[in-house]
Amino acid sequence: MPIADTLLSLSLSPTLLLLLVLGIAMVESLALVGLLVPGVVLITAAASMAGHQMVALPWLIGVAFAGAVLGDGLSYFLGYRHRDTVVTRWPLSLHPEWLGRGARFFERYGIYSVFIGRFVGPVRPIIPLIAGMMHMPARTFLLANVISAALWAPAYVLPGYLLGHTWQQQLNLPANVEMAVVMMAVSVVALAVMFSWGRAQVGHKG
Numbered sequence: 225m226p227i228a229d230t231l232l233s234l235s236l237s238p239t240l241l242l243l244l245v246l247g248i249a250m251v252e253s254l255a256l257v258g259l260l261v262p263g264v265v266l267i268t269a270a271a272s273m274a275g276h277q278m279v280a281l282p283w284l285i286g287v288a289f290a291g292a293v294l295g296d297g298l299s300y301f302l303g304y305r306h307r308d309t310v311v312t313r314w315p316l317s318l319h320p321e322w323l324g325r326g327a328r329f330f331e332r333y334g335i336y337s338v339f340i341g342r343f344v345g346p347v348r349p350i351i352p353l354i355a356g357m358m359h360m361p362a363r364t365f366l367l368a369n370v371i372s373a374a375l376w377a378p379a380y381v382l383p384g385y386l387l388g389h390t391w392q393q394q395l396n397l398p399a400n401v402e403m404a405v406v407m408m409a410v411s412v413v414a415l416a417v418m419f420s421w422g423r424a425q426v427g428h429k430g
Contacts, residue, residue, distance in 0.1 A: 238279045245270050245381070246287040253295025253342075255302055258349030259322065268384035275388025284385060285377045292342070292373035296352040300365050303356025310353070326350030330358065338368035342376050 248270055252263030267288070274284050302310060311323060329347045330337045338360075341351035355365050 238274070238277055241270065241274045241277060241279055242283055242287045245274065245284060246291040249288045249291025249377070250295040250298075251291075253292045253299070253349065253352075255299035255349055255353040256322075258295070264380065267380050268387075271381045271384030272388035275385035275390075278389065281385060285381050288381045289373050289377040292376055293369055296338075296342070296369045296373070297366075299349065299352035300356040300360075300362075300369070303353040304359065304362075305356075307357040310357070322350055323354070326354045330354045335360070335364055335368055338365060339372040342372040343379075 245267065248261075248263065248266045252258045252261050252267070271284065311320070326341075326347050329341060329344075330351060333340055337347075337351050338355055341347050352365070352369070
């Protein structure tokens, strides 16, 4: 089966779409990896496909919320348990300025940095790691993590979902045109993932 057909069949499965959004939200929130992943593009494209397939919106927001909480939680744990070694690992070993930028943001806003940082692209994947390295109390971090994720999930999922839902309900496109648009959305997701992987490989070798 051609790759395009495989991707299309995956995009037509509500369960796989939910798993895709869960994975994107988690990876996009994960320490350091999130800096290499175009999360906004991926979430928008996946949510648009979910809207087109009329996946239940509460479930979609729920898995995005869960992925965001898990990603930040893992980042916090990584910083808390490996604060002395994480700075020597790729990609921080090549980009120490990322850590410095996150540390300054954390020092300025304290607990609020976990909440605010989720919506600030350049520091978002770094702040949970910094919070762990600074040994922020776990309960304090969890509270900020959950509240910010509860706001982040609908804010990032709804635009793409409504776009896909409106297109499916109101535009009434011919079947061949509709299939072409779906394929374009699938291609955006696939290309973004491939680009992120390639950039990570280049950065690692550099």
